[in-house]
Amino acid sequence: xxxxxxxxxxxxISPHFNVSEFRCKCGKNHDTKxxxxxxxxxxxxxxxxxxxxxxxxxxxxxxxxxxxxxxNGSGQHTKGTAADVVCYDIKGRVISxxxxxxAAQDIGFCGIANIDHTYTATHLDNRMSxxxxxxxxxxxxxxxxxxxxxxxxLSKADVYGVQKSSKxxxxxxxxxxxxxxxxxx
Ligand SMILES: [Zn+2]
Ligand SMILES: [Zn+2]
Numbered sequence: 001x002x003x004x005x006x007x008x009x010x011x012x013i014s015p016h017f018n019v020s021e022f023r024c025k026c027g028k029n030h031d032t033k034x035x036x037x038x039x040x041x042x043x044x045x046x047x048x049x050x051x052x053x054x055x056x057x058x059x060x061x062x063x064x065x066x067x068x069x070x071x072n073g074s075g076q077h078t079k080g081t082a083a084d085v086v087c088y089d090i091k092g093r094v095i096s097x098x099x100x101x102x103a104a105q106d107i108g109f110c111g112i113a114n115i116d117h118t119y120t121a122t123h124l125d126n127r128m129s130x131x132x133x134x135x136x137x138x139x140x141x142x143x144x145x146x147x148x149x150x151x152x153x154l155s156k157a158d159v160y161g162v163q164k165s166s167k168x169x170x171x172x173x174x175x176x177x178x179x180x181x182x183x184x185x
Pocket of ligand 2: 082084
């Protein structure tokens with residue numbers, strides 16, 4: 001459901017996100033539209049990648065601002081259903097957008113794309129229409145893949161292993177219990 005918030009609103013809408021982070025950056029004090037389903041998926045992403053923080057570079061955009069930053073004025077950002085984010089791991093390091101794309105695919109985001117040449121920023125949206133799995137450094141016209149794991153040659157361990165490396169694990173093999181920690185690459 002898409003809600004509308006005043007430009008001055010600073011409601012903490014979920015454990016890790018505040019509505020003020022999604023405010024349009026055009027400089028005018030207009031309302032912010034925001035989809036609560038987008039927020040709940042961002043929270044799932046936060047947990048899945050064991051993030052220390054997720055920075056929202058761009059959330060809601062009014063039509064004018066969307067056009068200013070190269071959009072067509074009617075994209076997902078203007079509906080309040082999109083966010084461009086940079087994810088940080090527990091040690092404060094930026095998580096590659098290739099990893100973020102894979103995790104976002106698992107969570108069920110329908111619009112996902114790498115958006116910069118350094119592979120640090122990811123566009124995520126909760127579109128209702130056809131999926132878009134993109135890489136804006138190549139094209140914005142069509143999906144580059146239907147599976148980011150295959151596209152970037154990543155495994156589940158590549159995506160989730162390192163992030164959870166500090167966690168203790170318990171293995172039961174043939175009835176015996178083994179304790180251990182997953183080691184970092
Ligand atoms: Zn604006
Ligand atoms: Zn975007």
